[in-house]
Amino acid sequence: MTTVTTRTVTYPADGLTMVGHLALPAGAGRRPAVLIGPEGPGLNDFQRRRADALAELGYVALAFDINGGRWFTDPQEMLARLTPLLADPDRMRGIGHAALDVLRAEPRTDPDRIAAIGYGTGGAIGLELGRDGVNLRAIGTVNGLTTGRPGEAARIRCPVWAGVGSEDPIMPAEQRDAFAAEMQAAGVDWRLVVYGGALHAFHHPPVDQPADQTVLPGVGYHPKHAQRAWRDIIDLLAECLPVTE
């Protein structure tokens, strides 16, 4: 018996029609709310289930879309979309703001208590919302340890939690160090968890992978660290965005 209600939401952003997944907790009143940003290939059932899990904990949760309803299985096609997107903070912010507007328009959402969590590209978008000065209660980013335009990190006013695999070739040590240095120089309340031995996309098993296609090099599932990273996200939300009736 679940008391969570879910709804598919479509909305325009970045010239596309985005297809998000909104999950509402039991009850009737306003609740703290969480944006969930998916990784580069797109929104998938793992992120939708994370929204459902947060709704079970009492949050309004929107797993948002970044690719207009598409899930890329072809790495080249994915990179063709992501490379220019990740180089353009304004486009990332546009995608994040569109999702934020959907979340804020939901009557169950307490618009003053919103956190952004995300994975890879979705985490980078949460950080850009922070650098845009959006009033968030927390930013959690797994694998998305992207730096921003000079000086803008000082506009982040909430705790930032970041997690990454130690062996992730897409977020190597130099990138982690650059991210940490940006946060520290900006006076942000930040933390970084390095999950030993984990690769990129360690946080979920491979999905929708055609049998004739290998995953990208440096990508791999790590069940233990996947569970720990989720526990760490839940702890972040419990600290910064406690659910109170």
Next chain:
Amino acid sequence: MTTVTTRTVTYPADGLTMVGHLALPAGAGRRPAVLIGPEGPGLNDFQRRRADALAELGYVALAFDINGGRWFTDPQEMLARLTPLLADPDRMRGIGHAALDVLRAEPRTDPDRIAAIGYGTGGAIGLELGRDGVNLRAIGTVNGLTTGRPGEAARIRCPVWAGVGSEDPIMPAEQRDAFAAEMQAAGVDWRLVVYGGALHAFHHPPVDQPADQTVLPGVGYHPKHAQRAWRDIIDLLAECLPVTE
């Protein structure tokens, strides 16, 4: 109303008489047990209260001693004791084994379910127990990211969780990297949390600090990260050493 029982325990180690603090949970049966290693100045009430807090969660907990009952307020005196100790894995192991023997001799302790957590020097001692092949369920170390003798980390058979302040001059980035590389090369299940902006000894307020003496440079309390590091330790124990009646 507390149901925790505490006891001062004295035992010989490293040519000294150690004075530890043992805390027992409510009930009568065997329980998982935790060694708590103090930082360099010695065992103090913060660590004793941590033992009590773990006992409230259902663990047998021993906050052990490293300095023969002394708490050093004079940095020079402290370094005179610690510098040779930290350079000698066998002496560190001796101090750890003596504490482990006390913990195992307690009838409430389940000798097959023991974890070691520690701070600074106390964390380094927990790591040395692991490198000595002791059957531990988890090792948690705050600020003590010391490397060991070549090859011995491969004897660590439990998850290792490590935490450190990003601005800790006593555990700088090179030391963190060397520690991570040792764990990774040894195939250990490891994690490292970098607490942004935190200095050394960030995990508790200054204690017993004479008014005419400044703390060591690079040392400072960080209330938020202190709470987070404790939460992280509790999560580690919940994962690796769950309390079951």
